[in-house]
Ligand SMILES: NC(=O)C1=CN([C@@H]2O[C@H](COP(=O)(O)OP(=O)(O)OC[C@H]3O[C@@H](n4cnc5c(N)ncnc54)[C@H](OP(=O)(O)O)[C@@H]3O)[C@@H](O)[C@H]2O)C=CC1
């Protein structure tokens with residue numbers, strides 16, 4: 010069921026690649042959304058992907074938020090943006106977005122507001138702080154937090170949002186810069202189910218599939234588990250690249266061998282060639298990967314689950330941060346291993 014859903018949703022995605030004249034208008038996305046929603050929700054409730062009518066707010070225009078908001082605008086949605094560093098709004102304004110000077114003003118002028126912030130602190134501040142989104146919310150409005158945060162922060166945000174009478178959905182995403190640009194993200198949602206159904210057409214503009222996971226906290230937990238696996242995989246891959254080179258193999262050949270076998274992953278094929286060249290163009294900042302490992306370790310501790318591989322990986326990401334690599338792509342963690350090898354030789 011889930012596998013079939015995945016294929017169906019992927020097949021719908023190339024609509025975003027159509028020339029502007031043939032691009033689907035947001036309000037006309039119902040058929041695409043209906044087709045995808047009927048099969049792509051893990052709950053299998055066949056929510057029908059009702060069309061979205063209303064104004065959409067978007068807070069946080071970093072690596073992920075900017076292309077996500079941009080896809081909504083290109084699909085014909087009426088989008089209002091805000092970002093702490095105002096200049097990052099300019100490309101979206103050129104595409105036709107409106108601007109409001111605070112999260113509160115975005116939320117009060119829109120029907121549904123999305124937030125894509127760096128970490129738990131910034132997500133809480135933008136939602137609940139002074140001039141935060143909650144100050145502009147009211148019954149009938151919705152707030153969808155797509156940032157990667159821990160469950161406790163998400164619950165705190167959700168409680169503040171729902172205290173205004175508005176609805177709350179957490180919806181962190183799997184997929185990086187390129188899937189965000191291509192509208193191929195995977196949404197891991199939890200919280201208000203009617204808000205989930207209401208924003209389904211918008212999620213389908215930005216993503217290829219979506220999962221509704223129940224209570225607030227479940228989306229955050231799913232995202233952290235996925236990212237802890239990813240962070241450990243990247244460390245293991247880095248160790249393999251370095252070892253292959255040390256024993257006289259060509260690491261590029263290792264990348265190719267891995268790509269053809271059972272452990273093949275798009276991440277290895279995508280990042281391997283540039284890692285061999287010690288180049289780390291940022292798609293997923295290393296500081297965010299380390300944040301996710303820190304949050305995953307806390308999640309594991311909360312249920313007395315041992316995750317020693319993740320704990321070891323986390324130490325390497327911390328070491329990479331202390332080498333000044335926080336804003337590089339997370340694949341730069343390989344540099345921490347190189348530094349370790351170098352220091353053990355001295
Ligand atoms: N990049 C990726 O591949 C993916 C990232 N994620 C997650 O998505 C979220 C965003 O990631 P990404 O776009 O890469 O990150 P960026 O670092 O590119 O963007 C972070 C955003 O948060 C804003 N921000 C940071 N601190 C504050 C603050 N105190 N108050 C208000 N705004 C603040 C930034 O504003 P400003 O421009 O002013 O700095 C910016 O808009 C993170 O939670 C990340 O873990 C999830 C999936 C993939």
Ligand SMILES: O=CCCC(=O)O
Nearest residue numbers: 157183184185236293
């Ligand atoms: O949180 C970042 C996830 C990156 C990815 O899924 O490729």
